[in-house]
Amino acid sequence: MSPNASQLNINQQLVQDLLLGRWADERRDSRDRMKNPEYHKIEGQPYTEHRERTLGQLQALVDEHAVQKAFPSRFGGEDNHGGNIAGFSELVLGDPSMQIKAGVQWGLFGAAILHLGTEQHHEAWLPQIMDLSLPGAFAMTEIGHGSDVASLATTATYLPESDEFEIHTPFKAAWKEYLGNAALHGRAAVVFAQLITQGVNHGVHCFFVPIRDDNGEFLPGVGGEDDGVKGGLNGVDNGRLHFTHVRVPRTNLLNRYGNVDENGVYTSPIESPGRRFFTMLGTLVQGRVSLSMSSAVTSALALTGAITYGNQRRQFNASSDTEEEVLLDYQLHQRRLIDRLARTYADMFSANTLLEKFDEVFSGAADDDDNRQELETLAAAIKPMTTWNALDTLQEAREACGGAGFMAKNRFASLRADLDIYVTFEGDNNVLLQLVGKRLLTDFSKELSNMSVGVLSRFVADRASEAVVQRSGLRRVVQTVQDVGSERKSANWFKDPEVQRALLTDRVRVHVTEIGTAMMPVAKKSQAEQARVFNENQFQLIDAAKAQAVLLQWETFTEALDQVKDEDTRTVMTWLRDLFVLNEIERDLGWFIENGRISQQRARTLRGYTNRLAARLRPYAQDLVDSFGFEQDHLRMDVATGEEQVRQEEAAEYFRRLRADGNAPLDEKVLNARRKAEAKAARKAEAKAGKR
Amino acid sequence: MSPNASQLNINQQLVQDLLLGRWADERRDSRDRMKNPEYHKIEGQPYTEHRERTLGQLQALVDEHAVQKAFPSRFGGEDNHGGNIAGFSELVLGDPSMQIKAGVQWGLFGAAILHLGTEQHHEAWLPQIMDLSLPGAFAMTEIGHGSDVASLATTATYLPESDEFEIHTPFKAAWKEYLGNAALHGRAAVVFAQLITQGVNHGVHCFFVPIRDDNGEFLPGVGGEDDGVKGGLNGVDNGRLHFTHVRVPRTNLLNRYGNVDENGVYTSPIESPGRRFFTMLGTLVQGRVSLSMSSAVTSALALTGAITYGNQRRQFNASSDTEEEVLLDYQLHQRRLIDRLARTYADMFSANTLLEKFDEVFSGAADDDDNRQELETLAAAIKPMTTWNALDTLQEAREACGGAGFMAKNRFASLRADLDIYVTFEGDNNVLLQLVGKRLLTDFSKELSNMSVGVLSRFVADRASEAVVQRSGLRRVVQTVQDVGSERKSANWFKDPEVQRALLTDRVRVHVTEIGTAMMPVAKKSQAEQARVFNENQFQLIDAAKAQAVLLQWETFTEALDQVKDEDTRTVMTWLRDLFVLNEIERDLGWFIENGRISQQRARTLRGYTNRLAARLRPYAQDLVDSFGFEQDHLRMDVATGEEQVRQEEAAEYFRRLRADGNAPLDEKVLNARRKAEAKAARKAEAKAGKR
Structure with missing residues (x-):
């Protein structure tokens, strides 16, 4: 088929450094540790045994001093927030259950004490949390409320007569649900509840609540259920908890952002209850950061397996009678795997950017309200993309390996089962995207409100006239007319980063403007009316948010390219970036044409161009996955061993x-x-003989 | 939000009858049986125990006389091919492992004996196969060859001196792989091997080969490995088999389509080796039929759970301070679930049509070459759609239920894990679609070859000029000009079945013509050159095949509508059909615009229309899933119980x-x-006081 000779030299070390980002050392340390079989998931292990094994792995991580980086140095930590998440995200290579149980213990339970508590709480509990002698649960989610934390129904009522809070779940929907460490190992929990004192509800706050005694029995008033078997992550003992008039000392309120004194008087450094709530929740953003990182790592792992196999496996002899084709020489196989390879690079780079922003805020280097909000929005955009992409990539990789992909010894299906929940926990992906969309709308309305009335009315008129122009099909297309019909020039146009940026930016802007414009007439109407119109635009709002996320990913990829000084490497990686973005444009081509951003005639050239891009990248596919830097002890897939x-x-x-x-x-x-x-x-000979 | 009052009355019984199709009785019988807990999967059961449980379930099915329908009546069967698959497809409701192990025993192992063997083979083995006293494996796939059966490398060489065949796997890639019943329970196997006699290879034939003795030990020359844990279906004992110069009597050749006499002379009723091969493989199409049916059933089950939950669950209070919104009132939730509900109806109807075609051929009612080929192509189109749709639907349903969707007690993740392999076994979906694509290309070239040379050159010229027209953007769009800009009229256009048919048909035609035209210049060139050009169009060929599959699904849906005499029911089901097709057009909108099939201005109205369609269907969503007719013993999902x-x-x-x-x-x-x-x-009062 096509000649596969690679003519450019990719500097794998350089690519790997770039992919691993600022905390490459921490990631490499963690990867080294993950080569130890002690940390590896045993496929098919019954879930009861798996849970105990996972607990043992957490203890081993403690013993290796591998999970304390984010905690204060005076407790033996390193105050290294970025490095902590970087190392943590590689734990997924051992067993996602271990990663998530570690995340529950140190990233949620411990982090709540650290970020929502104050000095006394740190002194009292952090050392035991860090060394795992106090395993704990993070009791936020309720049966009746997942993503809508503000509405949760567990109450914590201050009782001045005994200087205690009473934690209470008034009905079944208020039971805490899906909590790691709750079914078995947790001795305490940080419980999110509506803080009520002096007859006033001050909103959701967090309380330290012991739940089990030293024998593992529930304390009085505490009860629960084991969630049992799950779709994956069966090394984590998820369960439910409920509280019946359970009393804890007043000082068990984690009081950094809100305090109650012995008289029951509530005070907070943040006056607005809304801002206070979001500040408190904001401290928990690291879950989203680490899931983004881990998802990108897992996509990379899956593609390393599938592309290695696709480079060796042969099937069907199309071009020769004796030799079958190598899978990756098939166009379809290229589009299935190399397209996703491009996206995985984008996932890696954007997760790295998210991590840097996280470290900026949490290290205190740039910890202001704006930056915190930016971090929130970035996490809300990147986490959905990377986690969904991981599921899609794992599935395509598994299918690309056929039956072999389904065997546990190739891990695709197992990893997919474990990562499945990543798309709805730590914030349901669609809820997060709606957050991104709302933020975009807020920016839009700020822009509007900054305009004088005259400008505003002209702006609206402009929008209206633009709509008219679009309807009548006269809208000016972005490219110049003389490009029409020339495929080669079309390719130049598509690969121009300024064109790519304009296409991606425009898409966000138009979506948001359309929704914003639809919302304006009801801005002063009833809450119900506003909700109705908002809902009529919800599907588009999610599109807008996804478009924004892709733009952010494109930007981080493009910034990464700027750092590549080696020319060959940059050339290949630029093709990869182009494939990433053009693939996305191909997917949403209808929008780009119908809005006059790409002309019909140019659109017709896009498919051919992306096909050629994938073919051009094909000789470098192995280099590009090898650059991820996984060793056989990380891969642990038959398909990646070369046995094929x-x-x-x-x-x-x-x-x-x-x-x-x-x-x-x-x-x-x-x-x-x-x-x-x-x-x-013979007939001829006969005929000849007959003639004679 | 929107008023949800349902104003039309859906006749659920009528819809259910339509969905269950011609063999509704057999399906209902099977469903009744599946209410028995004995047949239910136990989530989290270790795989070794699961395997034994599944074997026991098969015996129970035998005892209930539930799986013998397809076999000849003289052996206690019913010669009822359609009814057999209909009943079989509902086994998935108990445990997919049970379904697949039953499929291995009776649909593959037994069916090979039945369809490829002759009288003597039927007498010798069918009774034992039917009562499970002879469990067997279907040894077709090899480690080195999955979908390319013609290339498999196991040999069966006739030895005249002993009147035997020698079965041999000459290297590791020729080992038989992923065979159900091979790891543990199989006592014999039907082995596909290259039949060699008198120095000539007559291609792949099938042989009956005993593999284990009564103690379960491998017979001499036979060896194997256990595939161990898999991504799902862990009740099936898949394994590998290899044969080292294993001899079987000559008469163990299943000789319906090819025989070797005691002198080693090969004869066949089908002269062409190619046609013979496809005829033999064609007898095994029932696997694809039953996977299509079962996948549709599973999608229906998942949506029953998710939509029931979406109709009860509330989250976030958008329009009111005291009451939260029901999930299914959110536009996004409607598009996520109701869109897939429409597609599941299409899956059901198209699988039914496939089953009827299957019965036509296998009952002998219309068993000619053309009809067999049509059956093959239909199966190759419908099986990929229904199986992929099931995975996508299960995943979306699981995500739509949030964390609850991940719990084993809601079964989404478990079913998804089990059905994962459906997309690559019994013919890899992409390989099947390529078959469909090639068939379309063959039809195209037949059309061409039937034209006189003069017509042909004109035809090609037409194509060229059409291409020119498209490039210059002057192509006449399908709709008339006066509709432009009117959304209401646009909706009329989109919902016109003739427009829908034209759009879907055109898409197939244009794709195929483009590929065919690209292939024409190399028609006389070398094999390698033809392969190269074919490969450059492979991605588009798969698109063409998918487009064909959607067209077929649309046709079966539309035919089903014709059978609905109740007006209200037909109205709602017509909306559902419209949503199915418009959703697909929305997904591929870029193609329709760039090829001038839909104008830019009309395209801009599509999203709004599909949103409104989904909203219009929303009040009927529960009726439409209830019409599937599942009971709680089938659903076995907490989310479907009403406990929410x-x-x-x-x-x-x-x-x-x-x-x-x-x-x-x-x-x-x-x-x-x-x-x-x-x-x-107070300030006002003070000010007032101050004034005084």
Whole structure:
């Protein structure tokens, strides 16, 4: 088929450094640790045993001092927030259950104490949390309320007579649900509840609540259920908790953002209850950051397996009678895997950017309200993309390996099962995207409100006239007319980063403007009316948010390219970036044409161009996955070992020998053709004889 | 939000009859059986135990006389091919492992004996196969060859001296792989191998080969490995088999389509080796039929769970301060679930049509070459759509239920894991679609070859000029000009079945013509050159095949509508059909615009229309899933029990009582507002006092 000679030299080390980002050292340390079989998931292990194994792994991580980086140095930590998440995200290579249980213990339970508590709480509990002698649960989600934390129904009522809070779940929907460490191992929980004192509800706050005694029995008033088997992550003991008038000392309120004194008087450094709530929740953004990182790592792992296999496996002999085609030479296989390779690079770079922003805020280097909000929005955009992409990539990789992809020994299906929940926990992806969309709308309305009335009315008129122009099909297209019909020039246009940026930016802007414009007439109407119109635009709002996320990913990819000084490497990575963005434009091509951003005639050239881009990248696919830097102890997939190559060679050698020895049976088709020819010759001879 | 009053009455019984199709009785029988807990999957059961349980379930099915329908009546069967698959497809409701192991035993192992063997083979083995006293494996796939069966490398060489065949796997890539019943329970196997006699290879034939003795030990020359844990279907004992010079009597060749006599002379009723091969493989199409049916059933099950839950669950209070929104009132939730509901109806109807075609051929009612080929192509189109759709639907349903969707007790993730392999076994979906594409290309070239040379050159010229027209953007669009800009008229256009048919048909035609035209210049060139050009169009060929599959689904849906005599029911089902097709057009909108099939201005109205269609269907969503006819013993999902509704009511009642008793704490925000108002009043009073 196509010639696969690679003419450019990719500097793998350089690419790897770029992919691993600022905390490459921490990531490499963590990866080294993950080569130890002690940390590896045992496929098919019954879930009860798996849970105990996972707990043991957490203890081993403690013993190796591998998970304390984010905590204060005076407790033996390193105050290194970025490095902590970087190392943590690689734990997924061992067993996602271990990662998530570690995340529950230190990233949620411990982090709540650290970020929502104050000095006394740190002193009292952090050391035991860090060394795992106090395993805990993070009791936020309720059966009746997942993503809508503000509405949760568990109450914490201050009782001045005993200087205690009473934690209470008034009905079943208020039971805490899906909590890691709740079914078995948790001795305490940080419980989110509506803080009520002096008859006033001050909104959701967090309380430290012991739940089990030293024998593992529930304390009085505490009850729960085991969630049992799940779709994945069965090393984590998820469960439900409920509280019946359970009392804790007043000082168990984690009081950094809100305090109650012994008289029951509530005070907070943040006056607005809304801002206070979001500030408190904001401290928990690291879950989203680490899921983004881990998802990108897992996509990379899956593609390393599938592309290695696709480079060795042969199937169907299309172009030759004796040799079958290598899978990755098929156009379809290229589009299935190389497209996703491009996207995985984008996932990696955007997760790195998110991590840097996280560290900026949490290290205190740039911890202001604006930056915190930016971090929130970035996380809300990147986490959905990376987690969904991981599921899609794992699935395509598994399918690209056929039946082999389904075997546990190739891990695709197992990883997919474990990562499945990543798309709805730590913020349901669609809810997060709606957050992004609302933020975009807020920016839009700020822009509007900054305009004088005259400008505003002109702006609206402009929008209206634009709509009219679009309807009548006269809208000016972005490219110049003389490009029309020329495929080569079209490719130049599509690969121009300024064109790419304009297309991606415009898409966000138009979506948001359309929704904003639809919302304006009801801005002063009733809440119900506003909600109705908002809902009529919800599907588009999610599109807008996804478009924004892709733009952010494109920007981080493009920024990464700027750092590549090696020319060959930059060339190949630029193709990869182009494939990433053009693939996305291809997916949403209808929008770009119908809004006059891409002309019909140019659109017709796009598919051919992306096909060629994928083919151009094909010789470098192995280099590009090898650059992820995984070793066999990380991959642990038969398809990635090269055993397929060995089998192929053994088979080819067998047939070569057979032909050389003259022992190959004759194919019936060949025999038939030969007989036909003989019969024809015989007839000829007869005819000739007859003539004589 | 939107008013949800349903004004039309859906006749659920009528819809159910239509969905269950011609063999509704067999399906209902099978469903009744599947209510028995004995047949239910136990989530989290270790795979070794699961395997034994599944074997026991198969025996129970035998005892209930539930799986013998397809076999000849003289052996206690019913010669009922359609009814057999209909009943079989509902086994998925118990445990997909049971379905697949039953499929291995009776649909593959037994069916090979039945369809490829002759009288003597039927007498010798069918009774034992039917009563499970002879469990067997279907040894087709090899490690080195999945979908390319013609290339498999196991040999069966006739030895005249002993009147035997020698079965041999010459290298590791030729080992038989992923065979159900091979790891543990199989006593024999039907082995596909290259039949060699008198130095000629007559291609792939099938042989009956005993593999284990009565103690379960491998017979001499036979070996194997256990595939161990898989991504799903862990009740099936998949494994590998290899044969080292294993001899079987000559008469163990299943000789319906090819025989070897005691002198080693090969004869076949089908002269062409190619046609013979496809005829033999064609007898095994029932696997694809039953996977299509089962996938549609599983999608229906998942949506019953998710839509029931979406109709009860509330989250976020957008339009009211006291009441949260029901999930299914959100536009996004409607598009996520109701769109897939429409597609599931299409899956059901198209699978039914496939089953009828299958019965036509296998009952002998219309068993000719053309009809067999049509059956093959239909199966190759419908199986990929229904199986992929099932995975996508299960995933969306699981995500739509949030964390609850991940719990084993709601089964989404478990079913998804089990059905994962459906997309690559019994023919890899992409390989099947390529078959469909090639068939379309063959039809195209037949059309061409039927034209006289003059017509042909004109045809090609037409194509060229069409291309020119398209490039210059002057192509006449399908709709008339006066509709432009009117959304209401646009909706009329989109919902016109003739427009829908034209759009879907055109898409197939244009794709195929483009590929065919690209292939024409190399028609006389080398095999390698043809392969290269074919490969450059492979991605588009798959698109063409998918487009064809959607067209077929649309046709079966539309035919089903014709059978609905109840007006209200037909109205709602027509909306559903419209949503199915418009959703697909929305997904591929770029193609329709760039090829001038839909104008830019009309395209801009599509999203709004599909949103409104989904909203219009929303009040009927519950009726439409209830029409599937599942009972709680089939669903076995917490989300489908109505317990969410009970929790919601308990919570609402609690808050109502609190408000009524005057015990509700005051919200801090309300308090702040009240204080502000008081302060303002005080200032006013002061000012007033000051004035005095």
